[in-house]
Amino acid sequence: MSFIIAIGSTNPAKTTAAQTICERAFPGCTLVPIExxxxxxxxxIGPDQTSTGARNRARAALGAVEGARMGMGLEGGVxxxxxLINCVAVVEAGGRENLTWxxxxxxxxxxxxxVLRGEELGPVMDQVSGRNESKKKLGAVGILTNGLFTRAEMWQxxxxxxxxxxxxxxxxAAPATDEASGA
Structure with missing residues (x-):
């Protein structure tokens, strides 16, 4: 049976990064992007909404893809x-979860x-830079670094x-208690 990993996004910048990392971590795995x-x-806006979004996406992706052993959620915030902040959550079918920034x-x-007035960063960056669909390609990081570091690379x-x-x-693993360790 194949090792199936569900990612809660169909955005190419996110799925490309996930494919690159997952293929290296779990050779032969199958990555299933799902909205x-x-x-x-x-x-x-802020770390709470950003991390909640990442966790929700990881859990929803895991639950939506039959046979998935792992779900991933990637969320960018301001x-x-x-x-700009970005968060990744990984949830395993067995219940283990991890969150990184x-x-x-x-x-x-x-x-x-x-953005703080309510607009989404991707379209704002498109307008201020004269680009289109930057959140699926270079992203804000790629625009601001002149392509030195792209959004897909940022997620890796x-x-x-x-x-x-x-x-x-x-x-x-959970640390041993003082009693169990003899301390």
Whole structure:
């Protein structure tokens, strides 16, 4: 039976990153992208909404794909301080979950002001940069670094780190109590 991983997104920047990391972590795995609700606003503001969206997407993806052993949720947000933030949640069918954060960087003040008034970052960045569908390609990070670091590349680090407890469950087991350890 194939190792099936469900990812709660069909966005190419997210699915490309997940495919790259999952193929390296679990050779021969099957990644199934699926559009699922995040349960948070289209543009999450702050770490709470961003992490909730990632967790909700991971759980929904796992539940929606028959035979999936793992669900992944990737959520980008904007912190009220003007930084882009991004979060990855991984949920295993057995119940284990892990949450990691990616890079954090300052967004242009003109974009922050519009996002904090309720607009979504992707379309705002398209308008201020003259690009189209940037959230599926370069993303804000790619636009602002002139392509030195793309949105798909940005997701790879937190995805890899989110897999740590699944790759080394023996190192992430519950710690022994003082009584059990003899201390």
């Amino acid at each position: 699922v609700p995040s349960g948070v606003p289209e543009q999450p 912190d009220p301080d003007g930084s 990616g890079v954090r960087f300052p967004l242009p003040p003109v974009a922050v002001a519009r 680090g937190p995805l890899a780190c989110a897999l740590m407890p699944f790759l080394h469950p023996e190192l992430y």
